[in-house]
Amino acid sequence: MFCGLLCGAVVFPGLFCIFRQTLKLCFTQWSDADVLSVSERLVSAIHASLATAAGVTVVTSCRDVMTDSHWLVNGFVLFGAPYMAFDIFAMYLTHYHTQRVRGRSSVPCGHSLQTVRAFLTKDLMLVLHHAALLFIFMPITLFFRRGLGDFFIGCLFTTEFSTPFVSMGKILIQLGLDNTKLHRVNGVIVLLSFFVCRILIFPFMYWMYGQQFGVPLHKVPFHLPLHCNVGNLVILAPQIYWFILLVKKANRLYLRQKTGQVDKDRPRTD
Template identity: 75%
Template structure:
């Protein structure tokens, strides 16, 4: 586990630093805010791809959804923990640079409690999501499962499948390609992958559990402990919220392009 933690602690901050250096040299006209934003998105896409690959490997390897285990589960939970901590920092830095540019006509502001509050007010759902993964999901996955349910943890990894496409969308906008066909196709892929892997994944897990124990899907929640159902609802709720935001954004873009 120490090896996985060390790899994650070196990889994600290292990639972020490397991308910043490369982008600053490649796109000399970009501001620091642009460079940090795209660097954060590239690292996020890499983490999402790795998480999805790990999840698919675990899910396809577990024939028994409760008792089968795979070494990747605990290893990737520990490996991905530094990313969650670093991404909070990267998101704050991106917000800070944008806030300084937009709020003070190009003059950099200083770090303060006010800038932290402004960041938390804007991105509190993402920060809460990351902190929950660090301080709730990780301890449960590592210490309180008693070796059960690797299949379901693998499904949680697969929820990151939409993340690379979300990152690609942000990068395309940064490159001025938001009116291209590529951006439109990517937007459709985002909606489909988000809905399938962050929302439908929950009834899929219930269905797989019911299938193994011969329980109809609509009766599965009544055969599970209350804390399992509540935990799933807590994870599902922000996914539904973000999906609604994606739908609203897609509708705005469609109406805007229709008027052009």
């Protein structure tokens, strides 16, 4: 157990430091905020790619959606847990340096409760998402499932499939490629992959359960314990919220590109 945690605690901060130093050398004109933002996105993309690969492996290996098990479930939960804690810290650093670069008078010279409060106000939903995965999802997966439902945990891993494309969009903007065809194509992939892997994945899980036990899709929720339905709803709700943000952001970006303006912001959804 501790081996997986230790590996994650070394790999993700280590990658962040490597990317940060490399980008400083390669893009000397970038500010600390730019370097931190891109480094954070690169680490996020790597974690998401590993989570997706683990999820696909688990899902395709489990024939029985309830009783079949796979060692990657607990292994990757432990390995990925340090990332959730570290990414909150990395997001805070990016926020802090971004506000200083923009010359916000409300940002003090050093780190303080005021800077932390401003960060939490801006990214509260994402911080809560990370904290819930770390302090609720991880204990449930490791200690309270009684070895059941690895298939569904694997499905939840695959929700990270859209994250590398979200990260790529931010990186393309940072590189000044926001008006290119590549950026537009990536934006379409973000919307499609997010909708399929973070929203449609939930009716897919219910459908797979119904297929195995001969229950129609619309009756599956009534065959599951209340806490299962509530848990799925709690996970699904922010995904719908972030998808709406992505659609609005895509629409604004499209309108600004038509008028020759540049939009350098995109909501975090990983």
